[in-house]
Amino acid sequence: MLQYILRRLLWMIPTLLGISIVVFGLIHLAPGDPAAVKFSGMASGESQVGANEEDMIRKFRERHLLDQPLWKQYVHYLGPFNLGPKGHSWFGGSGDDPWNGILVGDLGNEFRRPTVEIAGEVVQRLKVTVPLALISIVVSYLLALPIGIYSSVRRGSVLDVTSAVLLFLLYAVPTFWAGLMLQLLFGKGMWDLLPVLGLHDKDADDLGRVAYWIDLGKHLILPVVCYSYASLAYLSRQMRVGMVETMSQDYIRTARAKGLSEKVVVLKHALRNSVIPILTLLAAILPILVGGSIIIESVFDIPGMGKYAYEGLLLREYNVIMAVTLISALMTIVGILLSDITYALVDPRIRYD
Amino acid sequence: MTESQGAENLLADGVPADQEYSKDYWDNVFEQLGKRPLVKMALAVLALLYGSGIYAPLIANDRPYLLEAIDKKEYSDARKGLAGVAGSLSELAAKDEATFRREREALGVETTQTYLEAARSECDGMILRIDAMLKYLPAERHGPLDELAADVEGVFASLEGGDRAAAQSAATGVVERAREIRSTYKAEDVQLESVTSLPVLESTTTTEIFFMVLWAFILGWPVWNRMVNRILLKGDRERIRENRKTKVAAVLGTSLVCAFLWSVLVGGSMTFETSYFKERLTNGDIEAERVVYPPLRMGFAETHMAEAFRPPTWKDYAEINEEGYYVRGPRVPEPDPVTGHIRDAQPVDVRYGEPETNSFLRHPLGTDQMGRDLLVRLFYGARISLAVGLISTVLLVVIGVVIGSIAGYMGGLTDILLSRLIEIVQCFPAFFLIITAVAMIPEKTLHPIYTIIFFIAIVRWTGVARLVRGEFLRLKEQEFAVAARALGLSTWRIIFRHVLPNALGPVLVAAAFSVAAGILTESAISFLGLGIKHPIPSWGSLINESRDYEHWWIQIFPGILIFVTVFCYNLVGEGIRDALDPRMKV
Numbered sequence: 001m002l003q004y005i006l007r008r009l010l011w012m013i014p015t016l017l018g019i020s021i022v023v024f025g026l027i028h029l030a031p032g033d034p035a036a037v038k039f040s041g042m043a044s045g046e047s048q049v050g051a052n053e054e055d056m057i058r059k060f061r062e063r064h065l066l067d068q069p070l071w072k073q074y075v076h077y078l079g080p081f082n083l084g085p086k087g088h089s090w091f092g093g094s095g096d097d098p099w100n101g102i103l104v105g106d107l108g109n110e111f112r113r114p115t116v117e118i119a120g121e122v123v124q125r126l127k128v129t130v131p132l133a134l135i136s137i138v139v140s141y142l143l144a145l146p147i148g149i150y151s152s153v154r155r156g157s158v159l160d161v162t163s164a165v166l167l168f169l170l171y172a173v174p175t176f177w178a179g180l181m182l183q184l185l186f187g188k189g190m191w192d193l194l195p196v197l198g199l200h201d202k203d204a205d206d207l208g209r210v211a212y213w214i215d216l217g218k219h220l221i222l223p224v225v226c227y228s229y230a231s232l233a234y235l236s237r238q239m240r241v242g243m244v245e246t247m248s249q250d251y252i253r254t255a256r257a258k259g260l261s262e263k264v265v266v267l268k269h270a271l272r273n274s275v276i277p278i279l280t281l282l283a284a285i286l287p288i289l290v291g292g293s294i295i296i297e298s299v300f301d302i303p304g305m306g307k308y309a310y311e312g313l314l315l316r317e318y319n320v321i322m323a324v325t326l327i328s329a330l331m332t333i334v335g336i337l338l339s340d341i342t343y344a345l346v347d348p349r350i351r352y353d
Numbered sequence: 354m355t356e357s358q359g360a361e362n363l364l365a366d367g368v369p370a371d372q373e374y375s376k377d378y379w380d381n382v383f384e385q386l387g388k389r390p391l392v393k394m395a396l397a398v399l400a401l402l403y404g405s406g407i408y409a410p411l412i413a414n415d416r417p418y419l420l421e422a423i424d425k426k427e428y429s430d431a432r433k434g435l436a437g438v439a440g441s442l443s444e445l446a447a448k449d450e451a452t453f454r455r456e457r458e459a460l461g462v463e464t465t466q467t468y469l470e471a472a473r474s475e476c477d478g479m480i481l482r483i484d485a486m487l488k489y490l491p492a493e494r495h496g497p498l499d500e501l502a503a504d505v506e507g508v509f510a511s512l513e514g515g516d517r518a519a520a521q522s523a524a525t526g527v528v529e530r531a532r533e534i535r536s537t538y539k540a541e542d543v544q545l546e547s548v549t550s551l552p553v554l555e556s557t558t559t560t561e562i563f564f565m566v567l568w569a570f571i572l573g574w575p576v577w578n579r580m581v582n583r584i585l586l587k588g589d590r591e592r593i594r595e596n597r598k599t600k601v602a603a604v605l606g607t608s609l610v611c612a613f614l615w616s617v618l619v620g621g622s623m624t625f626e627t628s629y630f631k632e633r634l635t636n637g638d639i640e641a642e643r644v645v646y647p648p649l650r651m652g653f654a655e656t657h658m659a660e661a662f663r664p665p666t667w668k669d670y671a672e673i674n675e676e677g678y679y680v681r682g683p684r685v686p687e688p689d690p691v692t693g694h695i696r697d698a699q700p701v702d703v704r705y706g707e708p709e710t711n712s713f714l715r716h717p718l719g720t721d722q723m724g725r726d727l728l729v730r731l732f733y734g735a736r737i738s739l740a741v742g743l744i745s746t747v748l749l750v751v752i753g754v755v756i757g758s759i760a761g762y763m764g765g766l767t768d769i770l771l772s773r774l775i776e777i778v779q780c781f782p783a784f785f786l787i788i789t790a791v792a793m794i795p796e797k798t799l800h801p802i803y804t805i806i807f808f809i810a811i812v813r814w815t816g817v818a819r820l821v822r823g824e825f826l827r828l829k830e831q832e833f834a835v836a837a838r839a840l841g842l843s844t845w846r847i848i849f850r851h852v853l854p855n856a857l858g859p860v861l862v863a864a865a866f867s868v869a870a871g872i873l874t875e876s877a878i879s880f881l882g883l884g885i886k887h888p889i890p891s892w893g894s895l896i897n898e899s900r901d902y903e904h905w906w907i908q909i910f911p912g913i914l915i916f917v918t919v920f921c922y923n924l925v926g927e928g929i930r931d932a933l934d935p936r937m938k939v
Contacts, residue, residue, distance in 0.1 A: 022781075022786075027789065027793050171923065173919075177916065180896065
């Protein structure tokens with residue numbers, strides 16, 4: 001088992017390298033570079049300014065090695081190798097713009113705001129996105145388990161059928177549209193019940209501690225609903241299927257034959273055996289939630305990781321795009337690995353060699 | 354529900370129910386699917402949705418189906434221009450080639466046109482104008498114009514022959530004749546005849562015709578398939594089975610032939626020299642005798658600036674008075690508190706054939722920021738949204754099936770390598786990669802539609818590949834595969850002709866779900882403002898046009914269509930899964 005995990009961890013290296021090469025190539029080969037975006041605001045003006053601007057663009061491109069061949073740029077991105085023109089020493093870029101490379105965990109700085117370190121910014125953003133995703137996961141599990149159990153025990157009942165139909169309908173609702181519809185319903189357009197944008201009110205800083213958290217909670221309701229409804233639909237369906245299968249097992253019949261109450265049979269014997277496969281689905285949901293954050297954070301204007309990625313795309317912040325790609329790829333890989341490991345832990349019949 | 358057709362007791366496909374036959378794989382699948390009314394309904398809804406996209410130009414268009422009219426403007430422009438062009442032709446005939454070249458140089462005109470070519474283009478100008486007039490003239494008034502045309506050709510012939518004197522005199526004659534025609538052929542003086550044209554058909558492309566015919570076959574499938582089975586194939590199972598491919602080929606062939614015939618007969622012709630039919634009909638340039646309009650009389654890019662963001666017209670607060678102000682509700686203009694000035698408004702521009710300003714049919718689903726009709730744009734948007742889902746799925750299924758079957762059948766090192774590839778691609782953050790590609794690759798290099806299709810296929814084929822690989826591992830040691838090998842068939846033949854058809858069921862299920870996923874992905878990207886923008890919208894980009902809660906119609910209606918489509922595909926996927934094997938889970 002340990003060997004298996006180690007091997008999988010080792011496989012992460014070529015995988016991440018492959019992904020980074022593909023994305024790096026994609027964003028660098030595409031026409032138009034960050035210099036153009038950064039200096040586009042100064043385009044108009046007298047010839048003096050124009051020449052100045054050209055000079056700035058040239059210097060900018062030189063500093064970030066944008067004028068170098070692609071492979072050099074990539075190797076430079078990887079680590080502190082001395083490949084640039086004379087200004088680039090071993091440990092990173094020119095003197096005022098050190099670059100240590102991705103291999104030592106340096107995600108670099110933004111182009112537009114050169115003093116902002118992406119690593120720090122990403123941590124800030126993840127502090128918003130990850131709790132939001134976690135809350136949503138917890139919510140969807142807390143709802144999915146009872147729904148799944150109930151509908152498997154009372155198969156064919158009115159509640160089972162309605163919940164199945166409703167969840168199947170929900171599963172087809174596009175996330176961004178769900179967000180918009182929630183905003184329409186709960187926002188100023190109709191009921192005016194909840195704030196629909198951002199995480200805080202404008203005057204949140206003046207509020208007391210309790211009021212601050214209430215305000216935050218109110219802002220979180222709609223994004224969490226939006227995050228969790230699809231996974232709720234998926235999970236409760238899986239839960240129902242799993243429970244139905246478990247309930248037809250021999251040991252359940254045995255438990256019943258022993259004279260145990262139905263409650264004990266369902267909640268102790270059956271639930272234990274069908275809940276664990278559902279837990280492993282967590283690993284599959286995690287990366288989807290990270291991807292979904294781009295949409296949801298854009299709809300609800302939440303300053304999280306997804307919003308950061310979106311802005312990075314628009315501004316051609318190469319380093320931001322690469323950072324987001326690598327982080328989400330890492331999360332995907334770890335998610336898959338975790339799910340495989342939990343499967344093995346749960347079911348000793350599965351062996352890895 | 355499939356039987357009981359009177360005394361004969363036929364199945365849905367026209368075969369006697371009691372007929373004994375051995376079912377093959379697809380017989381079973383179709384039979385199972387036939388038992389599911391929900392799946393049938395979902396398929397019907399999908400067929401209608403695709404149909405609404407394919408037939409969008411027939412449903413909603415700013416061109417009429419049929420127009421019997423006189424383009425007065427075209428006629429009188431041609432008549433007035435005639436003398437002028439004749440004049441310049443005779444001027445040209447008066448010069449010799451050297452003078453012509455010197456003058457061109459003096460003017461500083463950079464041109465490679467030779468003397469003769471210049472003469473030809475003047476002559477063509479004449480002929481064009483003469484033809485434009487002839488189009489509307491009754492036969493008895495053709496005489497002088499035909500002669501004029503002959504004279505023009507005569508001028509050119511003499512110029513070509515190098516006989517400049519003859520050309521000059523002929524050209525003088527042309528000028529005189531043209532002047533005469535100009536004064537005697539005024540539109541008021543002659544009885545003009547209207548010309549019949551089919552503007553919608555003329556503006557349709559060959560591809561559109563192909564899909565229109567194809568879709569007619571698909572929509573009519575339940576009817577004609579039954580008839581063909583009963584009458585031509587006499588309800589014989591074996592023959593029906595054998596002729597499945599023939600039917601598909603016949604349908605595709607007929608559609609292709611129709612498209613080809615259309616491109617030969619109609620392609621590129623335009624009876625009226627305009628693409629702004631409504632404008633010219635409204636301002637009287639075209640005098641119409643008979644106009645037949647499509648049910649919705651607005652183009653997908655036709656703007657009504659005065660009606661920007663107008664709510665659906667069945668809402669009472671969508672009412673606009675004659676000056677262009679809203680009468681009721683939140684959009685009634687309020688005077689500025691300081692100056693007392695009321696924001697200017699334009700009166701609504703009601704063009705030819707359009708419903709009245711406050712008719713509830715005018716904009717049943719409201720308009721966008723440029724006053725374009727949302728309902729019309731939804732019809733056209735269906736084209737992009739549905740096509741992206743379907744084409745990307747076809748691509749990813751092809752990639753997945755090829756890689757999966759090779760890995761599964763070959764085994765060994767090939768399998769290991771391909772499986773590693775699958776594992777690596779699975780780790781790609783799919784949605785973000787697609788978004789990145791769309792944001793980075795500019796429209797000029799690759800249109801966002803293709804970028805989206807292509808990248809969806811690239812990152813999402815792994816699911817299909819794994820499925821197919823698994824099926825192959827299961828199937829390749831079964832008797833029929835072993836027998837095929839023992840017969841010495843080639844590997845490719847065994848893979849694609851023997852094993853693959855038996856592994857396609859799960860692939861079909863995965864395909865149905867991935868069409869849904871593709872549509873969702875495209876709409877999300879377009880919603881973020883990165884994907885498809887213009888000229889034809891997609892459902893996602895329609896929603897992106899406003900996120901203001903006051904413009905609720907823009908957000909609600911396209912979303913409903915996305916939802917319905919995805920829902921139907923999910924239903925179909927579930928249905929096929931159950932039909933294949935009630936216990937199978939993908």
